[in-house]
Amino acid sequence: MKPKSNLPESGRATLKDTVVPGLELRGNQKGATWTLRHRVGGKRIRDTIGHWPGLAAPAAREAARVKLSSVAVTRAAGGDVLAQRAERYRLKNARSFGDALTVYVAHRSELRTIGHADKLLRDVFRNLLTEKLPAVSKQDILACVDARRKTAPAVADLSIRYVRPFFKWAYDRGEIAADLLTLRVGQTAKRDRFLTREELGKVWLALEHHADHVAAQAVKMMIATAQRRDEVAGMRWSEIEGDLWTIPGERTKTGKDYLVPLNTEAQFVLDHARKRDCGSDLVFVGATGKTPFSGWSRFKTKLDNEAGVSGWTFHDFRRTFATLSADSGIDPIIADRCLNHVGASTLNDVALRYQHSTMLDQKRDAFERWATIVRTCVDAVEGSNIVKLAGVQ
Template sequence: MKQTLTTKSIDALKPAEGKRYEVRDIKTPGLQLRVSNTGAKIFCLSIRVEGQRRRIRIGPYPIVSLADARRRATEIARDIELGMFGHEQTQQDATAPTLSETISLFIDRYAKPNTKDWKGSRSILGKFASLGDTPIDMIRRKDVVAVLDGIVERGTPTRANRALAAFKKLMNWCIDRGDIETSPVASLRPPTREVARDRVLEGAEIAALWKAADAEGFPFAHFVHMLMLTGQRRGEVAAMRWSEIDLDDAIWTLPAQRSKNGRLHIVPLTDAMVAILKSLPRFIGSDFVFTTTGVTPISGFGRLKKRLDDALPEATEDWRFHDFRRTASTGMAKVGVLPHVIDAVTNHKSGIVSGVAATYNRYSYLEEKRDALARWGETVSTLVKSNDGKLATAQR
C-alpha cells in the first residue's frame, strides 16, 4: 500500500489481520511503515546498497516521529550514494526477529536438546500465535496479558499459568542471547492461583470409565485399561514400546530417557496386563504398542476424554487422565501397600527413599511392586464386575 504518510493517517492505521503489512510513503522514496497485528508500527528504509536490496530499520513510531523518519531516510540515502554508509549498518531487515521466528529458534536450539517435552513447549507457546508477526523487542506486557486473559476466559486458567511460565523461559533465553535487553513479563504473576489437585476416582467412576473405554476398541480401550492398572504417566504408557516389554518375565522396563524424572523404571506386569498386551495386534516394522499408524504413538487425548465423558453419567465430577495415577496410589494404600512401595510403583520422588538406596531399591522392591499392582488390579476387577461399583468391605 502506497500513500503520503501523515501523523493522522499513521494513527488511524489498524493492526494487521494475520501477517504484518507495509505502507510506503510517497513523499520519501523507500520509506516504509510496517504494522504488526498488535498495532506496533516501525519505520524502515528499503533501498539498494551495492546492487542489493536492503531493508534498514529506522525506529518505532511514535518514538521516532514521521519527520524524524523522513529526515533519517534521506540521510541514509545520501550516505549510501556518497559511499559513506558502513556495511555494518546495511543489515537486511534489521528489525528484531518476530515472535514466531524466535519460538522456532528456541525450540530447535534450546528445547529439543535440553528438554524431553519440547513438543509440549512448542504447543503451549503456540497460544501466543496472535503475536507471531510482532518483532520480539516490540512485544509489550499488555500484549501478553491479553493472550493470558483469553486463555482464562476459555475456561482453562491453569493453562494460562503454564503459558506464562513458558513465555518467561523464552524471554530469558532471548536476554541471554542479547536479542532483547529486558523481559516484558519480568515479575508478572501467574493469572490464576493454583490449588493442588487431589481428585481420586470413586469406585463407581472407575467401573464406568473402564466400561466406557471398552467401546473404544483398539488401541484406546487397551491404552485406558493399561493406564488404570499400571498407575504410570499418560505419556509413558501411550509411547510404550514392544522392545521395553518382556512378556516371559512379565516386566516393562521404562528407560530413563522416557521417564519424566529421568530414572530407569521397572514396572512388573500382572496377569491382566500381560493378557491385554498379548491381545494387541502388532504393526509390521513398528515398535509402538499403542499406535494407529505404526509410525507414531497414539495422541488425541482431549478427543478421547470427551468421548469417555459423553459415555459417563452427567453427574460425574470433572476428571483427568492423571487422576488414574493418584487413584491407583490411593487404592494401593487402602489395601495395605506401604508408602515406599507405592512410590516405587509410581516412580515418584517423595523423599521416603532417596539417594543410593533409591538406585538399588528399584530392583529389590520388584516383588513388592508386583504384589502391590496385583492387589490393585484385583480391586479394579472387583469394581468393574460389581453392580454398584463400590469396594467390598474387606477392601476398605
C-alpha cells in the same frame, strides 16, 4: 535528473538530486536505492526512501520532503529522532518470536524439559510466533495465556513458567524490554480428584464396551499400570520383555529408564492389542499407523457419557491408584515407586540420596494387588446391575 540515462549498466554510481538537497540515487540500470542524507543534532545520517525504478524521481522527492518535515516536527516537540530511528532499525532487524525461541531451545538443549517447553510455548503463543520479538508486549503474552486458561488452567500456568527463562535469556541479549520479566504464574488450584471404587468400576466397564478400540486399550493400560498418559501412548512392543515394560528416560518425567511390572490386567490389554497387528512397533498406534493415538478428548467425552462419570482427567488415575492402594494396605513408599515418584513424598532427603533400589519385587506385588482391586471394583458395579427376578432361585 534522468537516472535511466545516467546510471551505469553495471557497478554502482551515486547521482545527487538537484531539487531536494541530500536526495541521492545509488545503484545501476538494474536497480537502485533512493537515500536521503541529512543532519539531526549535528549527526549526519542516511535514510532509505525507496527503490528505483519502482519509485520515480517525483515521488522520491515528495517522500524526502515528508521525511524532513516529520523530523522537524518531532524535534520541535522534544522527541529524540535518533533514538526513534535506532529503535526502528533494531525492530526491523530483530528475530521473530519463533526464530528466537529456536535459538533459545538450541542454547538450552541440556535441559531435560526443553523439548516439552518448546512444544508448549509454540502452542500457547502460536499467534505471536511470526511477530518481531521486541514488538511483543506483556499484554500480547497475557492475552494468549488468558485464552488458554479458559480451557487448560494448568497449561496456562506452565506456559508462564517456561516463557520466563526464555524472556530472561532474550533480555540479557538486549532483544526485549524489561517489563516481560515481571510475568507471574497464576494460582491455579492443585487437583485432588480421584475416582471412587464405584466410579473406577463404571469407567472400566464402559471401556470393555470398546474392547477392540485402541483408545479403550490405552486407557485400560493407564489404569492397570498407573503410568502417565503420554508414557502409555508411546508404549512400544520393543520395550516389553516378559512381564516388564521399560519406559525409556526420554519419555519419563525423571529422565531415567523406568521398569514397570505388567500385572494380569495389563497383560490382558496387550493380548487384545496384539490382535490388531498394525505392523507398527507402537502398541497404541494412531490412524496414520506411524504415530501414537491422539484422539483423547473425543474418546473421553464418549467415555464420560457411557460411564456416567465426569469431572476427572486421565492423570487422576494415578491419584486413584495412590488412594485406593493405600486404603488396601499397600505400602505408600512402594506406591510412590510404582508411580515413578522416586519416593519424593515418602522419603526424607538423606534416604532420597542413598536409596536407589528399584524395589522391583515389591512393585510387582503391589501392581498385582492393584489388578485385584480394579477387578473387585468392576465386579461390584456389575453385581449392583443384576436385578433378581421374583420367584427365580
